Amino acid sequence: MMQDKMAGSMRLCVIIPANNEAALIGGCLEAILASDWQGGGVQVIVAANGCSDDTVAQARGFATAFDRLGWHLEVLDLAKGGKLNALNLADAKVHAPIRVYLDADVTISRGLLWQLADALSGPAPRYASGKVNITAKSWLSRAYARIWRQVPFMSDCVPGCGVFAVNDAGRARWGAFPEIISDDTYVRLSFAPQERVGVQASYEWPIAEGFHNLVKVRRRQDVGVDEVAQKFPDLIENDDKPDFPLSRKLxxxxxxxxxxxxxxxxxxxxxxxxxxxxGWSRGR
Structure with missing residues (x-):
């Protein structure tokens, strides 16, 4: 009975996979609570996987704050690590027609959830994300970010780094998340360019700190894209990555x-x- 009631009241679900994110999960959840969302119930699922810190306790400490808004927070304490398994287990508990997949280190702006829901409100399959604000602390990572945010793929497309959302029809494009490195690339390429919507609301997405960590994460990103191309060649026709001309580089x-x-x-x-x-690396 409780699940039936929830299914009828929830309009949007935010899924947050988290592995040892005790230092960051609070900021992520606080930003969700500060949202200007007015569209009905919100379901938030923190899929804590393989955590050896107090991520679970930190997240569960927000339950009362979500209850006050009439929203529902559920924290899964999964012994097994792995983002894809966490996403699949969280997906099985969704009771809302719109799903937002959110990295635990991301901080959303107040208007993002509302704008994503509006972009995904129709019956046609849709994918949406906000305007990414790449953040960094060290001078070297800030220097890297200064150029990265100008790369055509980041500035002219809907990359979905750290945040992407789909409606029910869009989620039907795939079953369980496959065991791959780049889940965001897999999902983005499950939609044709005209099915992807970029909204104006922003979010902050921190990148790795230091040269060594930047290389590790960049290598993982590149290998992840290659893996999707090899395992799912039919998705490549949806790739709209623009050229990066020499004139722009110069x-x-x-x-x-x-x-x-x-x-x-x-x-x-x-x-x-x-x-x-x-393999997976956050570079922090």
Missing amino acids: SMALHAPISFAVYSGVALVSKLTRNRNA
């Missing part, structure tokens, strides 16, 4: 030579070391 290099050198160095080392283990 312009960036002239305007920000140090930042461009950092970005190019990370890309080059990542390419030269691509055969190394590209």
Whole structure:
């Protein structure tokens, strides 16, 4: 009876996979609570997986705050680590027609949930994300971010880094999340470019700190994209990654030579070391 009541009242579900995110899960949940959402009940599922810190306790401490809004927070304490397993188990508990997949280190703006829901309100399959604000602390990572945010794929497309959302018809495009490195690439390419919507509301997405960690994460990203192309070649026709012309690169290099050198160095080392283990790495 409780599940039937929830299914009828929830309009949007936020799924947050989390592995040892005790230091960040609070900020992520506080941003959700501060949302200007007015569209009915919200279901939030924190899929804590393989945590050795107090991520679970930190997240469960927000239950009362969600209850006050008439929203529902559920924290899954999963012994087994792994983002894909966490996503699949959380997906099985969704009682809302719109799903937002949110990384635990991401901080959303007040208007993001509402704008995503509006973009996904029709019956046709749709994918949506907000305007990403790449953040970093160290000077080197800030330099990398300065160029990365200008790369055509990041500035002209809907990359969905750290946040992507789908409606019911869109979620029907795939079954369980497959065991792959890049779940966001897999989902994005499950939709044609005209089925992807970018909304104006923003979110903050932190990147790895330091050269070594930037290389690790960049290598993982590149290998993850290659893996999707190899395992799901039919999805590649949906790839709308624009060219990165030499003229644009030269312009960036002239305007920000140090930042461009950092970005190019990370890309080059990542390419030269691509055969190394590209398992999951947050670089923090």
